[in-house]
Amino acid sequence: MSSPSAIPASVRWGPLRTLLRLSPLLLLAPLYAYREYHALPQPLVDLVNSETSLPQISEAQILSYAKTLSEDIGYRTVGTREHALGDAWMVKQAQDLKTQCEEAVNANSSRKLECEVWRQEGSGSHRFDIMGKRLYKTYVNLTNIIVRVSDGTEEGKEHAVLVNSHVDSTLPSPGAADDALSVGVMLDCIRVLINTPDWQPKHAIIFLFNNAEESLQDGSHLYTTQHPTAKTVRAAINLEAAGTTGPELLFQATSEEMIQAYAHVPRPFGTIIASEIFGSGIMMSDTDFRQFELYLNVTGLDMAVTGNSYLYHMRKDLVENIETGVAQHMAENTLALLQYLSSEESPLPSLTAGYSKPTTVYFQSFSYFFVYSFKTAQILYTVLFILSIALVNWTFVPPAPALKQGRGIISDNLAGIVAVGGAVFGAVLGVNAVAFVMDSVLHKPLSWFTQELSCVALYGPAALAGAFISQLFVPRVREVTVLTSMLLVQTFSAFLLQFIGIGSSALFFLSSLALFTALAVNAVVKKPGQDVSLWAYAIGQSIPSTTGAQMMYGVLEVFVPLTGRMGEEAPAEHIIATIVAISGAYALPLSIPFIHRWPRTVLKRAIVLLSILTTLAIAVFSAREPFDAMHQKRVFVVHMENITSGEQNLHVGAADSAPGFNVLAHDIAERFGVPGAPPKYVAMNDWNPEWDTIYPFSAFITPYKLDLPLRPEYMDPLEHSFTVEAVNDNIDAEAGTRKLTLQVNHPGIIWTTVAFDAHVLEWTLDKNPPAEYARHHIKEGSFYGHDVWTVDLLIKLPPSSSSTEDDHPGKIRVDFVGIHEKAMWPGKKAEKAEGGRAMQLFEELDGWLDETKGGTVDATFLGCVGGVVWV
Numbered sequence: 036m037s038s039p040s041a042i043p044a045s046v047r048w049g050p051l052r053t054l055l056r057l058s059p060l061l062l063l064a065p066l067y068a069y070r071e072y073h074a075l076p077q078p079l080v081d082l083v084n085s086e087t088s089l090p091q092i093s094e095a096q097i098l099s100y101a102k103t104l105s106e107d108i109g110y111r112t113v114g115t116r117e118h119a120l121g122d123a124w125m126v127k128q129a130q131d132l133k134t135q136c137e138e139a140v141n142a143n144s145s146r147k148l149e150c151e152v153w154r155q156e157g158s159g160s161h162r163f164d165i166m167g168k169r170l171y172k173t174y175v176n177l178t179n180i181i182v183r184v185s186d187g188t189e190e191g192k193e194h195a196v197l198v199n200s201h202v203d204s205t206l207p208s209p210g211a212a213d214d215a216l217s218v219g220v221m222l223d224c225i226r227v228l229i230n231t232p233d234w235q236p237k238h239a240i241i242f243l244f245n246n247a248e249e250s251l252q253d254g255s256h257l258y259t260t261q262h263p264t265a266k267t268v269r270a271a272i273n274l275e276a277a278g279t280t281g282p283e284l285l286f287q288a289t290s291e292e293m294i295q296a297y298a299h300v301p302r303p304f305g306t307i308i309a310s311e312i313f314g315s316g317i318m319m320s321d322t323d324f325r326q327f328e329l330y331l332n333v334t335g336l337d338m339a340v341t342g343n344s345y346l347y348h349m350r351k352d353l354v355e356n357i358e359t360g361v362a363q364h365m366a367e368n369t370l371a372l373l374q375y376l377s378s379e380e381s382p383l384p385s386l387t388a389g390y391s392k393p394t395t396v397y398f399q400s401f402s403y404f405f406v407y408s409f410k411t412a413q414i415l416y417t418v419l420f421i422l423s424i425a426l427v428n429w430t431f432v433p434p435a436p437a438l439k440q441g442r443g444i445i446s447d448n449l450a451g452i453v454a455v456g457g458a459v460f461g462a463v464l465g466v467n468a469v470a471f472v473m474d475s476v477l478h479k480p481l482s483w484f485t486q487e488l489s490c491v492a493l494y495g496p497a498a499l500a501g502a503f504i505s506q507l508f509v510p511r512v513r514e515v516t517v518l519t520s521m522l523l524v525q526t527f528s529a530f531l532l533q534f535i536g537i538g539s540s541a542l543f544f545l546s547s548l549a550l551f552t553a554l555a556v557n558a559v560v561k562k563p564g565q566d567v568s569l570w571a572y573a574i575g576q577s578i579p580s581t582t583g584a585q586m587m588y589g590v591l592e593v594f595v596p597l598t599g600r601m602g603e604e605a606p607a608e609h610i611i612a613t614i615v616a617i618s619g620a621y622a623l624p625l626s627i628p629f630i631h632r633w634p635r636t637v638l639k640r641a642i643v644l645l646s647i648l649t650t651l652a653i654a655v656f657s658a659r660e661p662f663d664a665m666h667q668k669r670v671f672v673v674h675m676e677n678i679t680s681g682e683q684n685l686h687v688g689a690a691d692s693a694p695g696f697n698v699l700a701h702d703i704a705e706r707f708g709v710p711g712a713p714p715k716y717v718a719m720n721d722w723n724p725e726w727d728t729i730y731p732f733s734a735f736i737t738p739y740k741l742d743l744p745l746r747p748e749y750m751d752p753l754e755h756s757f758t759v760e761a762v763n764d765n766i767d768a769e770a771g772t773r774k775l776t777l778q779v780n781h782p783g784i785i786w787t788t789v790a791f792d793a794h795v796l797e798w799t800l801d802k803n804p805p806a807e808y809a810r811h812h813i814k815e816g817s818f819y820g821h822d823v824w825t826v827d828l829l830i831k832l833p834p835s836s837s838s839t840e841d842d843h844p845g846k847i848r849v850d851f852v853g854i855h856e857k858a859m860w861p862g863k864k865a866e867k868a869e870g871g872r873a874m875q876l877f878e879e880l881d882g883w884l885d886e887t888k889g890g891t892v893d894a895t896f897l898g899c900v901g902g903v904v905w906v
């Protein structure tokens with residue numbers, strides 16, 4: 036019998052004892068990393084520090100602003116009365132600060148300080164492509180509130196930093212974190228700055244309290260294209276939220292200077308990985324930062340609170356759900372940025388190069404913030420790659436003849452690379468097999484939805500099992516060979532990815548630094564007859580167990596809640612499973628050399644054990660419900676009054692792949708619809724006007740259409756004044772064109788959308804409409820009480836033979852919809868009596884949903900009016 040362990044058993048511990056020996060690192064490092072990743076500062080209450088008598092950031096103050104906006108004023112959806120109240124409140128805050136500013140100057144005449152306030156009002160239009168759809172926004176009399184803090188001189192105002200937050204909130208949400216929190220942060224920053232006795236800005240700070248972001252960035256478009264101060268902006272800082280907990284994340288940073296500026300904040304939290312993930316468009320969201328890039332052509336920093344993203348755009352985005360310390364973190368970081376950018380050392384005057392693709396690597400690790408250029412990165416990673424080859428070459432010992440005859444260094448490491456690659460492939464395959472079982476066999480997808488990291492319990496063992504099973508199919512390799520080939524793979528990946536301009540390659544650089552050190556130490560400390568010392572494991576795992584674990588937390592905390600809004604079609608289960616496999620492979624790489632430390636029987640036992648664990652996990656998870664009261668299912672309900680057909684319908688849709696929505700739609704139809712009429716499943720596409728108010732996000736919705744019982748008293752007299760018509764209509768038969776103004780009158784109706792098919796040659800929306808016959812969607816957003824908008828069109832007349840409908844030669848069919856300003860639930864709950872039948876129905880349906888679903892559903896109810904007209 037040829038034993039693989041020629042070493043006496045007494046020298047080596049068994050696999051379990053060895054694991055036990057390593058367990059402090061394996062368990063404590065990720066826990067420590069977790070705490071570190073989520074650490075927040077102590078929140079402060081007092082406005083002034085009692086020891087220094089200097090003003091300080093007060094979380095209590097910030098949250099009181101956020102509470103006023105989100106609860107006293109309420110849902111500040113663009114076009115509603117509450118939105119106008121938010122505007123008025125904001126003007127008052129700005130004026131109060133201006134008064135404080137003047138008092139500070141009166142108290143100390145040598146202080147150079149000036150605060151100017153504007154309430155900007157204006158109209159405009161812009162193209163806004165999102166989620167692969169072409170879309171146009173037009174807006175009437177929307178507003179922004181602007182405060183400029185400067186030293187009062189022309190030179191001081193020449194170069195300014197812009198800081199932006201939005202006062203409005205989205206349709207289904209009171210928007211406490213998104214974005215009243217940021218509004219509060221900016222207000223408190225102004226207070227601290229102007230009340231600091233010896234502070235005066237060398238460069239101006241422009242605070243933009245933007246009052247229309249959720250209507251697709253109209254406010255920032257208005258500011259950037261029309262405000263007199265816009266041309267002085269050299270850099271932009273955007274403050275946002277897509278969640279309610281954890282430190283504020285820097286997720287877009289677009290110049291080295293601004294990244295260096297960020298290095299001045301007390302608690303940096305951001306990495307180029309977040310930026311590259313966001314930049315890929317996979318998040319399906321966008322911020323005002325886009326307008327600053329497009330129309331101001333400046334660089335800057337985009338930051339958001341992203342933890343607990345379950346509450347993003349939900350009813351429960353309330354102050355009580357904002358984690359303690361979040362406001363303090365956000366405000367102290369913002370304040371430090373503004374102090375630096377307005378100071379003598381500020382890079383603002385030199386930031387004239389405009390926006391271009393960023394070429395700086397940055398990440399924070401254990402409260403250090405690292406910044407280096409792509410050029411430096413390329414040199415570093417190349418050097419490490421070359422050093423790794425040297426190290427592997429230097430430490431190479433030919434395999435024992437018993438194991439493999441005559442394998443040289445290259446073939447030995449090639450075999451190792453096959454093992455390492457096989458393990459990653461195996462892990463991905465393993466988790467996807469389990470995902471298939473959960474989704475397609477057991478019909479229990481999203482079982483991990485309520486807790487971001489719980490999917491690791493379901494897919495972690497499967498990933499490891501898959502990785503280990505793959506090792507049965509690869510050539511036998513030595514433990515040390517797996518390590519050396521892993522080092523080569525990682526350093527080469529860092530080198531290659533950086534070469535093609537991917538800054539996230541820093542991840543491979545970091546983990547390979549640990550591996551490199553591990554192998555170098557191993558060469559010195561390993562005992563005779565031993566391949567790899569346990570020290571090598573401790574060192575090699577150090578970075579993966581911390582940085583790798585943090586990457587896993589970050590990615591899962593964003594993507595798990597996202598699966599609740601990515602639509603029924605998205606393969607959510609497989610996406611999450613694959614994320615666990617890939618990030619797990621990064622966080623626990625040394626599991627592969629470790630399994631090769633032992634005889635084959637250990638590998639086989641480990642596979643059996645992991646398979647049992649996976650089976651148990653499947654059993655436990657398939658008994659779980661996907662949603663609960665704080666991690667709700669998103670449901671959209673549209674009550675449509677069709678002016679053209681006289682029908683009233685209810686449209687219901689969900690945005691996730693959890694099963695059972697079909698049954699829910701039937702239950703709703705049975706209870707609220709026409710008796711005996713089942714709900715109809717509707718295909719979602721660009722010709723689906725019922726859902727145009729939320730186009731193009733409607734693409735994520737699985738809709739059902741229900742007939743409502745028709746009663747004359749349900750008909751709302753308002754709708755008859757909602758009209759779309761062609762005015763100034765002129766046909767130029769010779770040129771084959773028609774010139775018209777499309778005029779939409781929408782008293783009492785907001786967020787109107789028109790959609791039509793035409794070959795547009797020119798229009799007032801932008802300079803280059805597509806040069807073909809196509810479908811166009813134009814969405815409007817206007818200030819409360821403004822109820823007319825127009826667009827001028829020059830269209831190509833269709834050849835008379837191909838006229839779409841004989842009844843309407845040469846005419847365009849326009850689908851139009853809008854929302855009753857008084858029929859939005861729960862936003863308009865307080866004045867439900869004015870919302871008519873739709874609001875009564877919403878109240879009943881909401882109560883019924885709450886009762887039957889135990890509070891696990893958050894439904895948005897929109898009372899819409901729509902129709903069709905040929906113009």
Ligand SMILES: *[C@@H]1O[C@H](CO)[C@@H](O)[C@H](O)[C@H]1NC(C)=O
Pocket residue numbers: 157158175176
């Ligand atoms: C609103 O905008 C229009 C142009 O779009 C402008 O004529 C008008 O003065 C603005 N203000 C108000 C209060 O209507």
Ligand SMILES: *[C@@H]1O[C@H](CO)[C@@H](O)[C@H](O)[C@H]1NC(C)=O
Pocket residue numbers: 143144145146147232233234235
């Ligand atoms: C008055 O303002 C100047 C300039 O900012 C500052 O240096 C000085 O400390 C201030 N004096 C007092 C009493 O706050």
Ligand SMILES: *[C@@H]1O[C@H](CO)[C@@H](O)[C@H](O)[C@H]1NC(C)=O
Pocket residue numbers: 328329332387388389390
């Ligand atoms: C921004 O400015 C830079 C430098 O002036 C220029 O190269 C670039 O094309 C500009 N980008 C846009 C979108 O205008």
Ligand SMILES: *[C@@H]1O[C@H](CO)[C@@H](O)[C@H](O)[C@H]1NC(C)=O
Pocket residue numbers: 675677678679680724725851852900901902903
């Ligand atoms: C209204 O009814 C007409 C005629 O049935 C239909 O073509 C149109 O799509 C409906 N529009 C909406 C918004 O429901």
Ligand SMILES: [Zn+2]
Pocket residue numbers: 201213214248275276
């Ligand atoms: Zn927002």
